[in-house]
Amino acid sequence: xxxxxxxxxxxxxxxxxxxxxxxxxxxxxxxxxxxxxxxxxxxxxxxxxxxxxxxxxxxxxxxxxxxxxxxxxxxxxxxxxxxxxxxxxxxxxxxxxxxxxxxxxxxxxxxxxxxxxxxxxxxxxxxxxxxxx
Amino acid sequence: xxxxxxxxxxxxxxxxxxxxxxxxxxxxxxxxxxxxxxxxxxxxxxxxxxxxxxxxxxxxxxxxxxxxxxxxxxxxxxxxxxxxxxxxxxxxxxxxxxxxxxxxxxxxxxxxxxxxxxxxxxxxxxxxxxxxxxxxxxxxxxxxxxxxxxxxxxxxxxxxxxxxxxxxxxxxxxxxxxxxxxxxxxxxxxxxxxxxxxxxxxxxxxxxxxxxxxxxxxxxxxxxxxxxxxxxxxxxxxxxxxxxxxxxxxxxxxxxxxxxxxxxxxxxxxxxxxxxxxxxxxxxxxxxxxxxxxxxxxxxxxxxxxxxxxxxxxxxxxxxxxxxxxxxxxxxxxxxxxxxxxxxxxxxxxxxxxxxxxxxxxxxxxxxxxxxxxxxxxxxxxxxxxxxxxxxxxxxxxxxxxxxxxxxxxxxxxxxxxxxxx
Numbered sequence: 001x002x003x004x005x006x007x008x009x010x011x012x013x014x015x016x017x018x019x020x021x022x023x024x025x026x027x028x029x030x031x032x033x034x035x036x037x038x039x040x041x042x043x044x045x046x047x048x049x050x051x052x053x054x055x056x057x058x059x060x061x062x063x064x065x066x067x068x069x070x071x072x073x074x075x076x077x078x079x080x081x082x083x084x085x086x087x088x089x090x091x092x093x094x095x096x097x098x099x100x101x102x103x104x105x106x107x108x109x110x111x112x113x114x115x116x117x118x119x120x121x122x123x124x125x126x127x128x129x130x131x132x133x
Numbered sequence: 134x135x136x137x138x139x140x141x142x143x144x145x146x147x148x149x150x151x152x153x154x155x156x157x158x159x160x161x162x163x164x165x166x167x168x169x170x171x172x173x174x175x176x177x178x179x180x181x182x183x184x185x186x187x188x189x190x191x192x193x194x195x196x197x198x199x200x201x202x203x204x205x206x207x208x209x210x211x212x213x214x215x216x217x218x219x220x221x222x223x224x225x226x227x228x229x230x231x232x233x234x235x236x237x238x239x240x241x242x243x244x245x246x247x248x249x250x251x252x253x254x255x256x257x258x259x260x261x262x263x264x265x266x267x268x269x270x271x272x273x274x275x276x277x278x279x280x281x282x283x284x285x286x287x288x289x290x291x292x293x294x295x296x297x298x299x300x301x302x303x304x305x306x307x308x309x310x311x312x313x314x315x316x317x318x319x320x321x322x323x324x325x326x327x328x329x330x331x332x333x334x335x336x337x338x339x340x341x342x343x344x345x346x347x348x349x350x351x352x353x354x355x356x357x358x359x360x361x362x363x364x365x366x367x368x369x370x371x372x373x374x375x376x377x378x379x380x381x382x383x384x385x386x387x388x389x390x391x392x393x394x395x396x397x398x399x400x401x402x403x404x405x406x407x408x409x410x411x412x413x414x415x416x417x418x419x420x421x422x423x424x425x426x427x428x429x430x431x432x433x434x435x436x437x438x439x440x441x442x443x444x445x446x447x448x449x450x451x452x453x454x455x456x457x458x459x460x461x462x463x464x465x466x467x468x469x470x471x472x473x474x475x476x477x478x479x480x481x482x483x484x485x486x487x488x489x490x491x492x493x494x495x496x497x498x499x500x501x502x503x504x505x506x507x508x509x510x511x512x513x514x515x516x517x518x519x520x521x522x523x524x525x526x527x528x529x530x531x532x533x534x535x536x537x538x539x540x541x542x543x544x545x546x547x548x549x550x551x552x553x554x555x
Contacts, residue, residue: 002303085305086255087313108302113212 001082003040004089007105008098010076019076022097029095033081038092040080076102080109138182141191146175147271149192154268155243157199158306160223163213164296166206167199168268174199200227244269245308245360248353252321253304260295261324262331267292269356270349280346281331318361322370322426325353329374333381347378358413368417369426375410376433379403391534395442407437428457432469447477464496468505480513500529504539511546519546 010019033039076098083089086106093104150171157167174195188194200223207213207220251265263281266272272280278288298304309317332346354371361367383401386392414434417427432453439445454470467490475483487506496502507522523543530536 086302087305087309090255106302111214113214 003109004081004083005107005109006079006093008077009103010098011102025097038081042079044077141187142179145191151269152240153196155247159243161203162219164299170203171199173202241360246306249308250306252324256295263291264295265324325350365417365421366424368413369430372410372414372417372430373426375406379406391538425461428453447473451477475509480509483509500526
C-alpha cells in the first residue's frame with residue numbers, strides 16, 4: 001500500500017494553549033489510526049520560531065531562521081499513513097482538527113521504486129546548467 | 134484509398150478512443166503509458182490501413198495494437214506498481230483473443246472509471262476540464278488550448294501535470310461507492326456543464342472550436358446518461374445542453390451580432406436537438422424533484438415551446454426562476470427572475486424584484502444588471518432612467534458583440550424619444 005505523509009498546518013496566531021486544546025481529539029484520532037493499522041509515524045513539531053531552513057547554492061550552505069515560506073500558517077505536525085489510495089488518505093486528513101482552523105497537506109511519499117536509480121554520477125546529482133561538462 | 138484510411142482513423146479516434154483507453158488504463162495501471170500506447174496504435178493505423186486496406190473492425194484493430202504497444206511500454210517502465218502482474222494479465226489477454234477487451238458492461242464500467250478519475254476533486258477545476266476533454270473527448274491539446282484561449286504549451290503542461298498527479302498521488306481508478314457517490318456525480322456533471330458553458334456563453338475567440346466544446350459536452354452528457362440511466366440530474370443536464378444548443382445557429386446573425394431570444398429566427402433552431410432535449414427533460418423530472426439543471430432545462434423548454442416570443446408562458450418561467458433562486462441563488466438567476474416577472478406581471482413589478490440586486494454594492498459593476506435595469510425602465514416608460522442605465526451597461530461591457538447590441542438599443546430608445554415630440 002502507498003504511504004502518505006499528512007502535514008498539519010496551524011494558524012500562526014495560535015498560541016500554545018490553543019494548540020493543545022483538542023488534546024482528547026488528537027489522542028482519539030491517533031489511537032484509531034493505530035488500531036486500524038494505518039499509522040506509520042506521527043509527532044508534533046516545535047513552534048515556527050524554532051525552524052531553520054537550509055539551502056545549498058553553488059556548493060555553499062545557507063541557513064535561514066524561519067520556515068520555508070512566508071504564509072499565515074506554520075507546519076505544526078505530521079502523520080505518515082499507509083492508505084489504499086489518495087481517497088483514503090484525504091478522508092483521514094479531513095479528520096484532523098487542523099483541517100478546520102488551518103490546512104492539512106497530503107503529500108504522497110515516494111516509494112523506493114519511484115526514486116530514480118543512481119546514475120554514474122551517483123555522488124553528486126547533476127543539474128542542468130551546473131554541470132562542468 | 135489513402136483518404137478513406139485517414140477519415141476512418143479520425144472517426145474511430147472520435148468514437149472509440151475513449152473506450153479503448155479506459156479499458157487499457159485499468160490493465161496498465163498508468164494513464165500516461167496507456168495513452169502513449171493508444172496514440173501509437175492510431176499512428177500505426179494510418180500507415181497500415183493505407184498499405185493493407187481498412188480492417189473489418191477498426192476499433193478492434195486499435196484495441197489489439199494498443200494492447201501490444203502497452204506490453205512493450207510496460208516492459209520498459211520500471212516505476213509502475215505491480216508491473217509484473219500487469220504484464221502477465223495483458224499477455225494472457227493477448228493470447229486468448231483478438232477481439233476487443235471484455236464484455237460491453239465491463240467497457241461501460243471502465244469509461245465511468247475514467248470519467249470519475251478525470252473529474253477527481255483532488256485536481257483543480259481547469260485541470261479536470263482539460264483532462265476530461267483530452268481523454269474522454271476527441272479534442273487535441275491544441276484545440277482545447279484554443280477553446281480556452283491559452284497557449285498550447287500551457288494547456289499541455291496542465292494536462293501532463295494532472296496525469297502525473299493521478300499517478301504520483303494514486304488517485305484511484307474506480308467509480309466511487311456509497312455515500313461518496315452523489316457528491317462525486319455532481320462534480321462530474323459540473324465539469325461537463327462548465328465545458329458546455331465555455332463553448333456556449335462566450336462570443337469571442339474561435340467560434341468553430343467553441344462549437345466543438347458544446348458538441349463534446351453533449352457527447353459526454355449522453356454518455357453519462359447511458360452509463361447512469363437512473364441519475365435524473367444527468368438527464369437534466371443533457372436536456373439543458375441540448376435545448377440551449379438547439380438555438381446556437383440563431384444566436385448570432387450574419388454580421389456576428391448577438392440576436393436575443395425574442396428576435397431569433399425560429400427556423401434556425403435545430404428540431405432534432407429540441408426533440409432529444411425534451412425527451413431527456415421528461416426522463417429527468419419523472420422520478421425526483423427537479424434540481425438546478427432540470428429547472429434550467431424546463432425554463433429553456435418553455436421558451437422553445439412557445440409558438441413565438443409573445444406567446445411565452447412568462448408566469449411559469451418566473452415561478453421556475455424563483456425555485457431556481459431558492460436552490461441555487463446567483464445574480465444571474467435573480468436578474469432572469471426579475472425579467473420574467475416583468476414580462477408576466479408588468480415592468481413595474483419586475484423593477485420591484487430588481488431592487489435588492491440594485492442595492493447590493495457588490496453588483497455595482499455587474500454589466501447585465503444595468504442592461505436588465507435599462508430594459509425594464511424602458512418598458513415602464515422611464516426613458517430618462519433607461520438612457521442612464523444603458524450608458525452604464527455600455528461603459529461596463531467588455532464584449533464587442535454585446536456592446537454593439539446595447540448601443541443599438543440605446544439608439545432605438547433615443548429615436549423613440551425624439552419621435553415622441555413629432
